[in-house]
Amino acid sequence: MAAGPLNDQQVADYHDVGYVIARDMFDSTEIDLLRRSAKDDRAHNDHAMNRADGEGGHVRVSLWNHPGNGIYGMFARCHTIVDSMEKLLGGEVYHYHSKIIMKDPKVGGAWTWHQDFGYWYQNGILWPLMASVVIAVAPATKENGCMQVLRGSHHCGRFSHVRTGQQAGADMEPVNELKNRVPLDYCQLEPGDAMFFHCNLLHRSDANKSDKPRWAMICCYNAARNDPYKDSHHPRYTPLDKVPDSRITEVGVTRIDDEATDPNWMALPPDGRFRYVSERSD
Numbered sequence: 001m002a003a004g005p006l007n008d009q010q011v012a013d014y015h016d017v018g019y020v021i022a023r024d025m026f027d028s029t030e031i032d033l034l035r036r037s038a039k040d041d042r043a044h045n046d047h048a049m050n051r052a053d054g055e056g057g058h059v060r061v062s063l064w065n066h067p068g069n070g071i072y073g074m075f076a077r078c079h080t081i082v083d084s085m086e087k088l089l090g091g092e093v094y095h096y097h098s099k100i101i102m103k104d105p106k107v108g109g110a111w112t113w114h115q116d117f118g119y120w121y122q123n124g125i126l127w128p129l130m131a132s133v134v135i136a137v138a139p140a141t142k143e144n145g146c147m148q149v150l151r152g153s154h155h156c157g158r159f160s161h162v163r164t165g166q167q168a169g170a171d172m173e174p175v176n177e178l179k180n181r182v183p184l185d186y187c188q189l190e191p192g193d194a195m196f197f198h199c200n201l202l203h204r205s206d207a208n209k210s211d212k213p214r215w216a217m218i219c220c221y222n223a224a225r226n227d228p229y230k231d232s233h234h235p236r237y238t239p240l241d242k243v244p245d246s247r248i249t250e251v252g253v254t255r256i257d258d259e260a261t262d263p264n265w266m267a268l269p270p271d272g273r274f275r276y277v278s279e280r281s282d
């Protein structure tokens, strides 16, 4: 069963360097169920969009706003994750969105340097009281394009984000300076590891040139006290019903169909406000 929320040292590390990796936060049964659901789930595959990286690669991404009662919802709502987020963000949180990222062998595309808050503040969010967790479904290695971060870069605050070609990313002039001053960490993960990171942490990833897939689920949260001041394509404060960690396996083995229970799949607008290029793969 899931390992329980982050401890005080892990919370301190997150505040210090902008991220923390909790090894083996989920066990192999839980991750196998997630992997099988993600692989076999027609609804999820039907809703996957190709996010082109402008260099010939693409990542398949499916994204939804509200967690439901299927296995994805159980991960996003379980005590281990949500209590961790509440420790990191200092109070009640709500679910902002989740996504499954499929970086397939040879074709899986790159991500340019960015901060998530570089986009999210455009949605009417005033404070960077937001964080994400990457739950590794397959190993994430240097070879298959694991996430890279500039350690401690969340202390810089928000950088300007600009659109270059098909991607919007951080203004590279200050980022290149920062690269000379702080370490670049490769965040290599094994299935079941969970990486929590601050919304102002600069991160990127390389294309997947290997013959191994890199799949992950990423769940994003906002502090309840940080309710956006305007509507956007992601939700305003919506109370989150936490579930016991045991529900992941219980729901996973009964294979509740997420099509009915996680219905809020997103069609992404190609208007530049959001960084995924909307180009349906089907």
Ligand SMILES: O=C(O)CCC(=O)C(=O)O
Binding pocket: 101, 111, 116, 145, 146, 147, 203, 204, 205, 216, 218
């Ligand atoms: O998983 C990756 O390769 C990068 C994902 C990312 O940067 C994001 O979702 O903001």
